[in-house]
Amino acid sequence: MLNDDALWDEFGAESEEHCDTAERLLATTPDAGGVAALFRAFHSLKGMSAALGAAGMAQVAHHCEDLLGQARQGRRAMTPPVMAALLAAVDALRAQRSSVLATRRDAKPPPGLLHRLETLEAVPTAGATTGVTPARAAPPAAQMPGAHQPADDQAVDHRAADEQAALAPLAAMLRDSAVELAAAAHEGASPLSGALAEEARRAGQTRLAARLAELDAQPPLPLLGALRRQLGSLALLASVDAGADALAAATAALDDGGWLPRLAALAPLLAGNPAALVPEARALGEIAAALGLDALEDWLLLTEDLAGRAATDDDAAALLAALGPDLAAQLGRRTDAAALRAMPPPGVAPASALSPATASVPEELAHLLSAEGHRRVEEGLAAGRSLYRARLGVPSDAVEEAAVQSWLEAQNAEPLTSRTLLDTVPPTLDMLFLAPAEPEALAAARAAFDPAGRLVLAMTPLRAATQPSGEANAAPVASLRVRQEAVDGIIGLEAELHAAVLSLDGLLAQEEADSLPATLAALARRAGGSAGRELAALAARLGHARAPRERARSHLALALRRLDDAVMELRVVPIGTLFNRLPRIVRSVAQSAAKDVALEMEGQDVRIDRALIELLADPLLHLARNAVDHGVEEPDARRAAGKPPRATLRVRAERRTGMVRVEVSDDGRGIDRQAVLRAALTRGLVSEAEAAAMDDHDARRLLFRPGFSTRERVSETSGRGVGLDVVQEAVRRAGGTLDLSSTPGRGTTFVLNLPLSAAMAAVLLVEVEGHTYAFPTARVEAVLPADTPAMPLARLLGLRPTRPPGAVVLLRQTMGGQVALAVDQVRQRTDLLLRPLPPALATLPALGGAGILGNGEAVVILEPDGIAMPSTHEELA
Incomplete structure (x- = not known):
């Protein structure tokens, strides 16, 4: 295996993502889009595993890919046994992945898993149609959670092994007769096909027997196509080549290309009535199967599936409309069988079916937009407007509010949606809007309106106006994969910075610093003379420094809030x-x-x-x-x-x-x-x-x-x-x-x-006997007068009360209980930077955590559920 650490890191991250994607999609019966996404996930796992020499993982992923390929082509429904087998494959891939990453050696698949997947792939689904089960269709009774599946996997494996041994002679016989069968089908009736049909019937393969018996019918190509598919299934059941590829090669050698005009005539049908497209796409798909034109067969099966569902499924109709030009273009470039062999496989969702107009809308704002809002975004971009996201400070009065509104109107801005972020201090408004100005011009207008950045805190261009045809597209947004250790380091540094800034802010906010100029001025008047003049000059300098200090303090607080938002994006994930x-x-x-x-x-x-x-x-x-x-x-x-x-x-x-x-x-x-x-x-x-x-x-x-x-x-x-x-x-x-x-x-x-965050906690600070403690604000029901009956917190903490209570804090316990605690003083509500508790303290029931205040003081967070109240009221203050 390779020794490139970067490649292994990439493999570890991406393989985990693909396994997570597969398990998520298998949580419910997937629709056509879900099957396509599953196919891509297993296909990617197969490719990256094979590239690093993890052949066992590649083998499991390859069989899953084959099974899902049948579902994409409409040959198989996503039944409970198929779903269970794919989930078992995901579990196996996770275990193999862990082993491969730990040892950098190949890990074999679990015994019986590959045979389970092969058996499912080979056995046709009863009652399956040519399409993947639509998303809106109700699942059959067998797919309900209460339905039972066979629990004895070993018995299933034994039965499969017996079936494999019984079918191997039939598969070998058909493989040896493949060339003669192709010739017999072109020439007419032959005793060979009848004899083989009888052998298939004895082996219990009644559908295969019926297909062999029909080979004397005309025209032969569709029949040979159906036969080749069945030979492929038989090969998987018997684990022996049944001659599918040999049959295709022999059929191609005898083909005169008489079906090519029908294929060329398919293009006009793509833009016509979908119902008329179904039988022709099916017949041509059988011909493609007979000749081994697998990519063409995939195109035609997909076309048949979408055309068959277009009348009742709007999504299928849209995909068919987008698929038509792609298929017509491919057929126009390929006029013989040799060119058709180089045809690329289709994509289930062609790029032309998707509209990227609203792709730049942030996820947290996109769900607030109605269908009309999305349409306005598309129309606005198409009309030459640009899309912006702005963070607005909450105005302190009606004058400021009117000023912000007037500025937006002056820019011809069209607000689309907004949300109030109450978890920021102070609260802010997150807004999405369209404006005709270019980003540079709007930024200049913003600077002129609000140079201090107090009302318009931030403004980000999300997408410029749609470019005219022929202009180069904007470069795609680059993504960067960062090691988890680096992200954790950034989060830790931000927490340290937060503590330092809070400490500095606490020093700047001290009342002594604000009153110092006035104190010096009073001393100057009392001192008189040269000493008084020097003290007065010093008081003036300190007074003049106050305004720049406050501006710097405000800018620092704003920068810290922006940093908090940015770091939060690193540490939050969708629930x-x-x-x-x-x-x-x-x-x-x-x-x-x-x-x-x-x-x-x-x-x-x-x-x-x-x-x-x-x-x-x-x-x-x-x-x-x-x-x-x-x-x-x-x-x-x-x-x-x-x-x-x-x-x-x-x-x-x-x-x-x-x-x-x-x-x-x-x-x-x-x-x-x-x-x-x-x-x-x-x-x-x-x-x-x-x-x-x-x-x-x-x-x-x-x-x-x-x-x-x-x-x-x-x-x-x-x-x-x-x-x-x-x-x-x-x-x-x-x-x-x-x-x-x-x-x-x-x-x-x-x-x-x-x-929202595991790093910060909102707490209420209280003081008891000169020590500061914190209660989670989510548990604080009320702050009551000091004469309310309550248990002194000092006594519960093992301290001797030396002063009368100054207030009572009423706390809510889980399941509705309440605790009333008397404290010396209620200080303030604040956000506390959390620190892990030492193991010896973490086991104590009344300790919910510890944190650091802005001034560097360590504070213990008390947990209401862990506070045990006395059984009698004798100790109540």
Whole structure:
């Protein structure tokens, strides 16, 4: 294998991306576009693996590519066995990839996987049509999550091996007779084809037998094409060459090219009635198969598929309209069989079918645009206008607001959409607009209007006006792959800079510095004489330095906010990377539990700190498993309760002010209070007296106790006592909260409120006995008067209170509990730069983290869920 570290790094990154893409697309039954994307992913994996000498990975990817090639050509439907085999291949490729990267040596495929893929590829799909299942078609019953598949893979492998041994003699016989079969088909009836048909019938290959028996019909080429396809399938079943290539070579040698005029006449049909195109494309595809013109066959199969669906599928009609000119151009350049052999394979989505007009709109703004908004972007660019994105500061009064509005109007700007970014300090407005000015001219106008950059904080040209025909296109935006270590280093440096700037800002904001000029002026008046004059001059210089200092401070704060935004883009990823893991586990649990569950996911584009993705992966998967295994009922029980037999599990993410809300809800049976209490009694978590005194809220809190489960037997997914306590702890470590609501008979909802960033935390600072502590602001319910009954925080911390309380902070615990704590002073709300806790402190339940204030002071974040209140009220202040 190669020893080029750069190539290996590239292979590691890209192969992981392709595996992630494949698994995401296989989460649900893919449509034609999904099949094409899967084909490309496995094709890329095959190529890069072969290039680095990882033949085992290339072999697995090649078989997946062949299977998906059949689906692209309409020969195979994406049935549950096909999906399961492809998912198994993705798992195998991941394992092989890890081994290859660790050892830089080839890794063999798992035993039986290649044969499983080959068997699927060779066996035709019952009832398959010539097209890939459309995206809007409802899946058949066998594809539902509750449908069962054979679990004994070894038995399947043994049966396949027996079938292979039985078919090998037939495959060898057909291979030896391929040339004679081609000649017999051209000459007419022959006893050879009848004899071979009988042999195929004895071997159980009835479709192959029927095709052989038809070889005396005329014209022969379509029949030979269908026969060649069947010989290819037989070769995979028997693992022996069945003569498909030999048949094509012999047929090509006997071909007189009489079908070429029909192929030339196909071009005008591409622009006509799609229904008339279907039979001709099918017949010519059979001829191409007979002659071994594989690329032409792919073009014709794709044309037949799209033409057959064009009447009811707008996407297929659009693709056919774009495919027609490409195919017509190819046919116009190739007038004989030799030229057709060099024909390139088709693409499922020709470039001409796509409109790039709105491709430059940022993802976070694109989803805010309506269809009319997208149309306005296209029309504006075509009319010579340019597209801009601006970050506007929130005006302090109506005069400034009117000034910004007037400036936009003066530039003939057409606002398209905007959003308020409440997580910035202060809040800002993110706007998308069209304007006729060139970027340089608009930048000059902006500088003249707002030279300090206080109202128009930033302005970025996204795309210039559409260039006239014949002008050179703009250079594509370059992408750069950066090592993860480098990104982590940049994030760490930005955090250090943030701490230093906050410290400097704190020094500049001190009241002593502002009052110093006035103090010096007073001393100058008292001193008099030359000393007084010197003090007065010094006071004047300090006073004059205040304005430049404030401007520098403002510019530094603005630059830091921009840097925060830029670094956040490095560390955030779509939460969809986490959601994409759910469909597979939901389908697996539903199948094992004989339940029918539809998974609905919303908000996959919401972005979250990548450090939180792995931290939340297991909790989210557990909530999904829990909902399917515990929450939803079996189909019969749902029918009896008046519900649809198919349950719905909904996972939704949405951006809130400074946070992300993730909701996992089902429409199942809800939480049974009595079942929870029985399980708690059985496990010894509560006494009978305690259980009798518990209301619904208290009973639900038991679900979060370590070791709790309502299952009496341990199953593959439940009953081990590792449950919601783990979920709650993971959410707490992420700096978030977990809420639960449930209605018996209606369903259950878990809500995860998560921070946007794992590096910063919004906290409320309090002071106790000269020490500063922090509470997460998401948990602060209220700040109450000092005479409110509360537990002194100093006493809980092991300190001796020496002064009366100055305020009471009311904190919310998970599951609705509250804690009232008396503190000496409430200081301020701020954003805290987080630092990891030492291992010895990280295990303490009341410590939620630690951070550094702007002045360099270390602060401990107290976790409300870990604060244990006394059982009596004797210690309350």
